[in-house]
Amino acid sequence: MLVVVAFIELDIEFFQSLKDKRQVVRSLKDRLRNSFNVSANEVGLQDVHQRARLAVSFVAHDNAFADATLEKIEKFVDSTTDAVLAEFTFDKIEY
Numbered sequence: 001m002l003v004v005v006a007f008i009e010l011d012i013e014f015f016q017s018l019k020d021k022r023q024v025v026r027s028l029k030d031r032l033r034n035s036f037n038v039s040a041n042e043v044g045l046q047d048v049h050q051r052a053r054l055a056v057s058f059v060a061h062d063n064a065f066a067d068a069t070l071e072k073i074e075k076f077v078d079s080t081t082d083a084v085l086a087e088f089t090f091d092k093i094e095y
Helices: 018-036 063-080
Strands: 002-011 039-044 051-060 084-094
Touching: 002 063, 018 039, 018 051, 018 063, 051 063, 063 084
Parallel strands: none
Antiparallel strands: 002 051, 002 084, 039 051
């Protein structure tokens, strides 16, 4: 069994307020949860209106499933959000 945590950093250059940013982040978190059955939350840069840092976590039964899910999540974030995907990193912990 693997516990997988991915960190997603987004550039949101065209938003001028925290309210605008939070709408994008909230929408992305909800879509990730609904599409991939993962836990997602904003974990940093809450007071910066042009950047966002999210963490996504899930449990996988093997490396192949974890890698496939991570790839799908990265493509999903890159293609469905108004923000630019600046960084995508992950850790896998085996139990």
